[in-house]
Amino acid sequence: MINPTAAMLVIGDEILSGRTQDTNTHHLAGELTAHGIDLLEVRVVPDDTGAIIAAVQYLAERHNHLFTSGGIGPTHDDITSDAVAAAFDTPIDVRDDARAVLTAHYATTHTKLNAARLRMARVPDGAILIDNPISAAPGFSLKNVHVMAGVPMIFQAMLASLLPSLSGGKPLLSQTLRLMHAEGVIAKPLGELAAQYPEVSFGSYPFYTDSTFGTNIVSRCTDADMLDTVMTELTNMFPTETT
């Protein structure tokens, strides 16, 4: 079985200007790996309708799932929902089910559902709402595109609402061997081991700490027994270096 594939589209000028560090991609990547969905591509685009439409069309066509973060709030720079609708040529307007969610939420918080907030009930025809347990304003799935908020806590809550409904494959398992050797020392034997086990993906990640180079070797595959086998081989290969 081949795992479903996914892409992530991060939307926001604040990421590209360096104001905000995107952390949603990292969270999504970990969750998808555990769920057996392979994240193969990430893009970051500005708050620009044309750029969003082009990226949505390209990525949704090529992957089983596209996840987006950012741009679904009540302000003038929140243009994601309309852009995603436009990408599929789907009508969008304030929808009764989304409005009901907001009305109920603002009633409990004694807040007015003004025109700006009502924009957050704009949902494309045929989209399925994604529950937002934190601030109510929902995300949505239109075909294979899952539109979620940019605020990390809300993104994470929406993903937790959504992910159980998506079919996953085998979780990708990984084990790491931390070596206090620079990559140059381990490159040759590691390359030979990688050639011997084509089913396993071997990554070599150098680090630099206290003026010393080290390397984390990460082995990844969906078969737990095979992973144990290669980790044993790796440990034998670098016997004194295990930590």
Add this chain to the structure above:
Amino acid sequence: MINPTAAMLVIGDEILSGRTQDTNTHHLAGELTAHGIDLLEVRVVPDDTGAIIAAVQYLAERHNHLFTSGGIGPTHDDITSDAVAAAFDTPIDVRDDARAVLTAHYATTHTKLNAARLRMARVPDGAILIDNPISAAPGFSLKNVHVMAGVPMIFQAMLASLLPSLSGGKPLLSQTLRLMHAEGVIAKPLGELAAQYPEVSFGSYPFYTDSTFGTNIVSRCTDADMLDTVMTELTNMFPTETT
């Protein structure tokens, strides 16, 4: 004057699997903004030659500069240099100037310049080396593509070596007003102000802390006087909310 534009290409399975949080994009974004280069697009691709070539060709064609991070070390999964050379149909081999840098470095550290390490001297014909003051193995610029390491400390050092040589435009200035109001309250007046000052980019970034919603309003433009003017207007608009 219009600022030069740039794209970033992050290369590495470890980002897409959720093992590693990419921080190089955030660092680059801040440095480019200060230097007057507009970062307009970011992509993350796996350690896959075809994916790297396609992304390099697309992004280098459309922007004044493309920065890459990751995949230039000595191990089997370090394929960026060869992929970038292939993207421009440029020959690549161990180059004397890069070999000399490595030879000098490893002589001081009493380390053997083995075959694996020598791979880090593979540089495309015509490329200009980027200095690496931390671990010697250089990055390079081939046409408008700047190939740098993935380890954040080395990426940052290489960027510091490179950036002064690139022409920048006017730095994008920004000021932030932090409001303890949810976006829904400020959306309407902020939208009106944004329409009144088309030269200024207004971003609205909700946050959630201690069970309360707030919003940072960020005004960005290259004209310091105009920025002061709109910040005064914003402060008058929300007089009790300044912090």
